[in-house]
Amino acid sequence: MEQVLAVLPEAVGELIMQLPEERKERIEEIRFRLLKPLELIINGRPEFLLAGDGPYIIQPEDGVQLLNKLSRYSLYALEEELKRGYITIKGGHRVGLAGKVITEKGEVKAIRDIGSYNIRIARQKIGSADRLVSRLYEDGHWLNTLIVGAPQTGKTTLLRDLARTASAGCRTKNIPSSKVGIVDERSEIAGSVKGIPQFVLGERVDVLDACPKAEGMMMMIRSMSPEVLIVDEIGRKEDVDAILEAMNAGVQMMMTVHGYSLEEALRRPAIFPLAEMKLFDRYVELTRTGRPGTVQGVYDRDRKPLPMEKRSSSL
Amino acid sequence: MSWLGAVCIFISTTWIGFELAKKVRERPKQLRQLKVGLQSLEAEIMYGLIPLDEAFLHLSRQLSGPVAEFFLHAGKSLEASVSSVQEAWENGLSHLSAASSFKKEEIEILRQFGATLGRHDRENQQKQIRLALAHLERELAEANEAQLKHEKMYKSLGILLGLLIIILLV
Structure with missing residues (x-):
């Protein structure tokens, strides 16, 4: 403040x-x-x-x-x-x-x-992703995850904390740290000023600040060899090609998309083909009932709801 | 006793002459410093996109003499958050006009230039710097000429004037 x-x-x-x-x-x-x-x-x-x-x-x-x-x-x-x-x-x-x-x-x-x-005002909620971690990490790697939510539901806050968790690892859940690449087109995830992230993101994060997503994802894959790649607000045609490329290169992806519900988001022309190919292993749906960051549900590849650790948690 | 007075008069007129000569000699030197300063400022703005307060402090480290102090002054005032660049620039200028050998014309060029600082995009900022540099170039040519013409003259005039007064009084 x-x-x-x-x-x-x-x-x-x-x-x-x-x-x-x-x-x-x-x-x-x-x-x-x-x-x-x-x-x-x-x-x-x-x-x-x-x-x-x-x-x-x-x-x-x-x-x-x-x-x-x-x-x-x-x-x-x-x-x-x-x-x-x-x-x-x-x-x-x-x-x-x-x-x-x-x-x-x-x-x-x-x-x-x-x-x-x-x-x-940006507020980092360290630990906001904690309850989701065990749903999004399986068999020694992070799962391809799509976070869906309307504006101001805390998508970016959640994504940021996932990035932090992935880069720092989680000792209690036995998750090792990974190399994390962030393509931060709108400078929101890392909030970089002069190339230095303003949020706590762990030690192993590389940020391409203000870089167009599609190009940025390719640049990251080519040169920075990330294990987890993080992008915000996908939705354009060229993003989809880059996402396909990245997933086929064995990079795990976490991304957010605008949408008032999962159904609505998946109807978007750019997202639909990805969902059809079952490229996402997990969907996280956020709603804004009361506080930002309320998780409506976590769904698996076939969009079947997964049980949460606790009842719909407030981040 | 009268000899002591004569020596005093001689020393003081000579000193005044040398001071004036120094001013004439220092002016082109300081003008060159100022030009280097503005050129560096152009680079800081065009390629570094560095905010003015930081740029001023960089310049004050690169340069020397009253010009360096001028940028230091302006940078410090900006950091202390005055209400505008112009105010900080004026603060620097009032210091500069006292400490340097610049004439009114040069201070005026700087004053007009300062009024444009930080208000435009890069392209226009560059145009303003170029304009100020062109003006300073003209002043520099004039200052060089003045140095050639007047430096020796002031020195000898000081000495001769001292002798003249002594002879008249003796």
């Missing part, structure tokens, strides 16, 4: 500091919209902070200050980020941007005149 407070304009930072501790802990997003009230998402619900008699309105100077601090006063250093539409800051938090988009030859060149900022 300190890393986030460090980039916020002072007035906003002070308002947030006034929140009670347990609510501060639960902030998921801080949203800036110029000349609109400051919005916080706490526990999945929007909340507007009061300053004086009305809600705190974001002034243009607040935006300028935020951008200055994000870029350390050097806009040119954010060129690549302004093209992608988000900035990863220390601590692995991400700041999404919206505004006027400048295009060149049909490609996005940069976002200028930024009107909205969305600061997504």
Whole structure:
């Protein structure tokens, strides 16, 4: 949280500091919209902070200050980020941007005149994958796993913890550590800043930061010989080819896909062929009933539910 | 007693002459340093994408003399989180104009350049640096010429002026 407070304009930072501790802990997003009230998402619900008699309105100077601090006063250093539409800051938090988009030859060149900022607070839940581990590890290797969930259900958090578990190993469950490759297209899994992961990921993790998934998976297989390969948010045609290639090269894969249910996710044209070929050994379905990270169920290759260690666990 | 006064006058005028000559001699040297500094800054921005505070501190280590101190000042002020680059740059400039042999023109070039720093993408940033470098190039040519013309003159003028005053007073 300190890393986030460090980039916020002072007035906003002070308002947030006034929140009670347990609510501060639960902030998921801080949203800036110029000349609109400051919005916080706490526990999945929007909340507007009061300053004086009305809600705190974001002034243009607040935006300028935020951008200055994000870029350390050097806009040119954010060129690549302004093209992608988000900035990863220390601590692995991400700041999404919206505004006027400048295009060149049909490609996005940069976002200028930024009107909205969305600061997504990243929280690592070490141990959130513990209960799933014995379902996802079998006969001395990790199983090809697909994690399905809607936005904000904790897919990436779970994936990150699986990556950590795979790289660190698990002595109590007799799992040795493996070489883990992460293709982190959106800098969300490892949250790298200048190539250094901001999350605890164990000792044996190699991260290709901000690399397109399909290409990144091939690069990893060719040069880094991972035992477990981790990617986020698959869904495009070219991803599927790379996944097939990787699985046939004997690399175990863990990945996430957007979907409100397993059925729905498997209907997606890019995922359907993979499921048909029974390439995934395990499916993990997440729902957002109450807290993010609630496991709805774990399914085997034929999509039959597997018994959980305990009743549907909250991560 | 009068001899002592004469010696005092002679020493002080000579010293003033040498000081002026030093200023004329130092200016092209410092201008060259400044040009190297801006060129390095261009590399830091274009190829390193290094934020300004870090870049300034790098530069202060590479360079020497008042120009290095200028970048150190600006970098330190940025780190201490002033409200804008311009403010940090101004902090550095007020220090630089006192410590260096630069003329008003050079300080003005730097001031205008500083107003553009950190506000543009790489391409435009590079254009601004090139522009400032072109201006400094012109100043450097002028400073070199001034050194050739005036350095010796200031020295001898100091000595001769001292002698003149002594002769008039004796």
